Amino acid sequence: MRRTLAITLAAAVLLTGGCARNRPAAGEPASVAPAATTTAPAAPETTAPKPAADVDGLLDEVDKQLAGDASPTEDQD
Amino acid sequence: MKKLIRAAMVATAAFSVMVVAGTPAHADAKARPLTVVKKVVTDRIDKRLAALQKFGTTLGRAEKVQAAHRATLTSLINDQTAGLKALRTKVGGETTAAAVKADAKSMVDDFRVFILTGPKVRLTAAIDTELAVATKLGDKADPAADKLAGQVDKLLAIEPGPDAGAIKDQVKPVREAARAARTELKALK
Numbered sequence: 001m002r003r004t005l006a007i008t009l010a011a012a013v014l015l016t017g018g019c020a021r022n023r024p025a026a027g028e029p030a031s032v033a034p035a036a037t038t039t040a041p042a043a044p045e046t047t048a049p050k051p052a053a054d055v056d057g058l059l060d061e062v063d064k065q066l067a068g069d070a071s072p073t074e075d076q077d
Numbered sequence: 078m079k080k081l082i083r084a085a086m087v088a089t090a091a092f093s094v095m096v097v098a099g100t101p102a103h104a105d106a107k108a109r110p111l112t113v114v115k116k117v118v119t120d121r122i123d124k125r126l127a128a129l130q131k132f133g134t135t136l137g138r139a140e141k142v143q144a145a146h147r148a149t150l151t152s153l154i155n156d157q158t159a160g161l162k163a164l165r166t167k168v169g170g171e172t173t174a175a176a177v178k179a180d181a182k183s184m185v186d187d188f189r190v191f192i193l194t195g196p197k198v199r200l201t202a203a204i205d206t207e208l209a210v211a212t213k214l215g216d217k218a219d220p221a222a223d224k225l226a227g228q229v230d231k232l233l234a235i236e237p238g239p240d241a242g243a244i245k246d247q248v249k250p251v252r253e254a255a256r257a258a259r260t261e262l263k264a265l266k
Binding site for chain 2: 054055056058059061062063065066068069073074075076077
């Protein structure tokens with residue numbers, strides 16, 4: 001009986017300890033990973049110039065347009 | 078017993094020859110039920126409608142397309158979409174294989190979605206973008222810009238029709254001009 005109780009208690013401690021691993025400690029900031037992935041691309045969009053705004057960007061666009069033009073047709077026409 | 082087996086084998090072989098010889102290879106295609114033929118043509122129309130939608134997206138993303146060219150292409154895409162939708166409905170109501178066949182011919186000859194509308198959208202986008210690059214590069218890019226002058230108008234003036242070869246021959250020099258300009262502009266930057 002005592003042994004069963006001890007095992008149960010040990011399991012409970014391990015379980016609660018394991019579950020709390022992702023919880024931030026007091027004073028520690030919460031995990032910022034998801035926020036970083038959603039906010040990171042927004043910054044360059046507002047601060048950096050648009051890719052198509054310079055010659056290189058425009059020539060990249062031309063490359064894509066001409067590459068699309070070279071692809072085979074989807075049906076006999 | 079041996080005679081009987083031999084006779085049965087001969088009869089089987091003869092029957093096989095009769096069946097194979099009597100059935101033309103294309104009989105399956107000819108005897109296809111009207112519903113099947115209609116579905117095949119409808120599917121091909123749907124492919125063209127999907128392609129037109131894609132061309133609309135391509136045009137929308139191409140920021141440097143000149144306003145007049147954009148208007149012409151938008152109108153072309155809208156007209157062809159409406160025309161193909163009407164043709165789709167027409168195919169659904171056909172009662173003979175001959176009528177469906179005529180619709181299939183119209184689907185190709187009257188629209189030329191893949192060999193003409195697609196290149197019109199893509200090459201116009203490319204050439205107008207190249208002209209924008211030439212403007213940014215200044216005087217040194219004038220020769221490249223001169224070679225592109227009028228190419229889009231020439232391209233947009235090509236009409237669909239039954240002669241696919243003639244259409245491809247008209248598109249080809251415009252495509253070549255666009256490719257040559259890209260090389261020239263890349264060398265200048």
